[in-house]
Amino acid sequence: MSNRRPDLSQPRHAVVIGTSAGGVEALSRLLAVLPASFSWPVLVVIHLDKNRQSQLARALNHRCSLPVKEADNMEPIIPGTVYLAPPNYHLLVDDTLHLALAVDDPVSFSRPSVDVLFESAADVFRENLIGVILTGANADGARGLAAVKAMGGTTIVQTPATASFRGMPEAALATGGADHVLPLAEIAPLLIRLHGAE
Amino acid sequence: MERSDRSIEVELIVHAIHLKYGYDFRDYSRAAIQRRLLLRLQKEGLANLAELQHRIIHQPEFFARILTDFSINVTEMFRDPEFYQGLKGQVFPELARRRHLKVWHAGCGSGEEVFSLAILFMEAGLYQRTQFYATDINREVLARARRGEIPFKDLRKYSANYLAVGGEQSLADYLDISHGEATIRPDLLANILFSDHNLVHDQVFGEMDLILCRNVLIYFNRNLQNRVLDLFRESLTPGGYLCLGMKESLYFADPGNDLVEVVPAVSIYQRKP
Numbered sequence: 001m002s003n004r005r006p007d008l009s010q011p012r013h014a015v016v017i018g019t020s021a022g023g024v025e026a027l028s029r030l031l032a033v034l035p036a037s038f039s040w041p042v043l044v045v046i047h048l049d050k051n052r053q054s055q056l057a058r059a060l061n062h063r064c065s066l067p068v069k070e071a072d073n074m075e076p077i078i079p080g081t082v083y084l085a086p087p088n089y090h091l092l093v094d095d096t097l098h099l100a101l102a103v104d105d106p107v108s109f110s111r112p113s114v115d116v117l118f119e120s121a122a123d124v125f126r127e128n129l130i131g132v133i134l135t136g137a138n139a140d141g142a143r144g145l146a147a148v149k150a151m152g153g154t155t156i157v158q159t160p161a162t163a164s165f166r167g168m169p170e171a172a173l174a175t176g177g178a179d180h181v182l183p184l185a186e187i188a189p190l191l192i193r194l195h196g197a198e
Numbered sequence: 199m200e201r202s203d204r205s206i207e208v209e210l211i212v213h214a215i216h217l218k219y220g221y222d223f224r225d226y227s228r229a230a231i232q233r234r235l236l237l238r239l240q241k242e243g244l245a246n247l248a249e250l251q252h253r254i255i256h257q258p259e260f261f262a263r264i265l266t267d268f269s270i271n272v273t274e275m276f277r278d279p280e281f282y283q284g285l286k287g288q289v290f291p292e293l294a295r296r297r298h299l300k301v302w303h304a305g306c307g308s309g310e311e312v313f314s315l316a317i318l319f320m321e322a323g324l325y326q327r328t329q330f331y332a333t334d335i336n337r338e339v340l341a342r343a344r345r346g347e348i349p350f351k352d353l354r355k356y357s358a359n360y361l362a363v364g365g366e367q368s369l370a371d372y373l374d375i376s377h378g379e380a381t382i383r384p385d386l387l388a389n390i391l392f393s394d395h396n397l398v399h400d401q402v403f404g405e406m407d408l409i410l411c412r413n414v415l416i417y418f419n420r421n422l423q424n425r426v427l428d429l430f431r432e433s434l435t436p437g438g439y440l441c442l443g444m445k446e447s448l449y450f451a452d453p454g455n456d457l458v459e460v461v462p463a464v465s466i467y468q469r470k471p
Contacts, residue, residue, distance in 0.1 A: 074423075086445055089445060092227075092229035092230065093229060094227060094229045095229070096228070100227045100228075100229040101416055101445055102227070102229075102230050102416065102417070103413045103416065104230070104234075105272060120229050120232075120233065123202055123204060123205070123232070124205075126202065
């Protein structure tokens with residue numbers, strides 16, 4: 001057993017969200033509901049073209065109680081902050097609880113890739129990680145969500161029938177299995193409940 | 199937070215590589231190293247990281263694969279066209295006033311970006327007065343770079359990038375294409391000296407007018423980033439330019455540095471003249 005004391009300034013829990021087509025709308029609806037007291041960091045991969053994304057962080061920041069920013073390389077993860085993967089870079093979590101960017105080849109035809117973020121976050125946060133898959137038209141995220149589950153984390157998938165694009169949630173359900181399958185409007189309340197229970 | 203067993207195993211491998219082969223990846227981004235090791239593990243069908251470690255230590259030819267995995271080989275010609283536009287528009291006019299030019303591309307991989315520079319220098323009339331130095335830690339990719347090979351499958355994308363930079367010709371004009379193979383024209387290779395250099399422990403490369411090192415620092419931790427930035431600063435002539443990757447613009451924590459951002463959105467800096 002480790003006798004090191006936990007460092008309270010470092011987050012012990014985190015939420016990772018992956019989405020693609022239809023994701024801007026879904027993401028802003030979900031994030032807007034999270035209150036300023038929500039202290040878990042939220043790491044997001046959304047597939048978008050270059051120019052739209054830098055505007056997205058700003059637009060979301062405007063609409064949300066939590067601060068939203070594009071992730072910088074090697075920045076420490078601050079509790080209660082939403083980080084978006086920059087366009088054309090993978091986003092990973094380092095075991096020192098810093099964010100890392102990478103230009104490695106696309107995974108599941110995507111960079112940033114949901115799989116890459118989920119797998120690396122699962123490895124660091126293990127049972128204290130919540131993985132969320134929202135609307136999208138491809139299969140990126142399916143393997144990542146399975147990794148979250150395998151490390152003991154909690155998995156949430158948007159009900160495919162309620163998603164603007166059902167491909168991504170369906171693929172995630174097929175490989176990973178989900179602890180919760182919910183319409184979009186019920187996902188943020190669940191996150192808040194899980195947060196309150198800790 | 200307690201470390202996972204996996205992250206401990208990854209650390210042991212990094213140390214083993216240093217002890218056995220002298221390559222020092224201890225200050226590389228652990229997340230990226232771990233990911234590449236796990237991909238290699240899958241590719242080789244090995245059961246676990248302990249088995250991978252055993253092969254790394256006992257089979258130098260296996261380690262060569264790991265070294266290639268670790269070297270940052272993701273590159274393309276005219277990567278980020280807006281960067282090359284900034285270079286042409288705001289740096290070339292200044293360089294044109296100098297009689298001799300020295301350019302260092304650190305972490306050149308298979309050479310696509312230094313070939314891109316050579317083409318733009320040619321078009322700007324700067325090529326004949328320029329010595330290019332292109333370095334990497336991986337001798338295998340350097341050998342390919344020396345031959346000037348361009349993967350055929352990437353030509354379409356590179357052509358599009360070239361045109362996005364505002365290229366004056368067609369990219370094909372700078373290539374020899376035959377039998378389904380493309381190589382950079384020999385006159386564009388003639389002024390490029392490729393050599394093996396390790397940013398982690400090798401020395402200053404002096405008196406450069408332009409240093410290009412893009413998407414390499416992104417894989418280093420802060421400590422190593424700062425050390426390498428010092429190395430670059432010392433290698434620049436006063437008034438020389440440093441070009442980093444698009445997401446590598448925030449690392450100037452060291453207050454004593456005299457690098458000024460001259461083309462902000464694309465991470466081009468100048469050492470104070």
